[in-house]
Amino acid sequence: MGKFNNKITSRIQKFIEAQKMFFVATAPKNGRISLSPKGMDTFRVLNQNRIAWLSLTGSGNETSAHLLDDNRITIMFCAFEGAPNILRLYGKAKEILPNDPEWDDLISQFPKLAGTRQIFDVTIESTQNSCGMSIPFYEYKEERNQLLDWIDEIGESGVKQYWEDKNRTSIDGLDTKLKE
Structure with a gap:
């Protein structure tokens, strides 16, 4: 059984x-559950009970659709290095x-990233x-650049068309x- 807390403590933030x-992870009232890995420098703890996550262009936009139907969200972190730990954040998102x-x-909390x-x-x-x-150990090597390279290649108008299409x-x- 895990240990629950009603806030993000300084230990959890570190x-x-x-x-x-x-x-x-999000889910509509009816439909598929979405569980997606996220990376890059796109997550911020704003205070003990609030976080923000910068979403970049991707193959789908499930979180957006799901939150319009049911605003529950779960975010999970796993320690792949160091001491074993799994952290889940449960909340409501907009x-x-x-x-x-x-x-x-x-x-202003995030770096400027193409495809935001x-x-x-x-x-x-x-x-x-x-x-x-x-949870197994994994060594971090580096960020993948394919998304940013692809966005540079198709440009802002290409990204907007991709949003329209996908x-x-x-x-x-x-x-x-x-x-909207």
């Missing part, structure tokens, strides 16, 4: 900041797009730490906020 990868009033304040699509603003309701003793509905046909 663990989060040391991780190179995290996983995001999507922030560039034309939303909160955008300027939140985007939206920010997910998450209110943390609880955290859970568990042992992670069965990111306006979920795999279950649910609308995303990119439709």
Whole structure:
């Protein structure tokens, strides 16, 4: 049984900041559950009960569609180096797009990354730490550059066309906020 907390403690924040990868899980009331790995410098702890995650252009936009239907979200971190640990953050999320009033304040927390699509603003309701003793060790080598290279190649207009073609509905046909 894991240990629950109602906030992100300084110990939990240090663990989060040391991780190179995290996983995001969302689900609509009806439809597929989405579980996606995320990387790069795209995660910020804003305070003990709030985080923000910068979402880059990707093959789908499931989180956006799911949050319009059910705003629950789980974020998981695993220690692949050092002491074993699995951390889950449970909360409620909302999507922030560039034309939303909160955008300027939140985007200033992140590096400028080509292909930035939206920010997910998450209110943390609880955290859970568990042992992670069965998680294997992996060595971090480097970030992959393929996404940024592809975005540089297709340019801003190509990214917007990709959003139009691939990111306006979920795999279950649910609308995303990119439709607005």
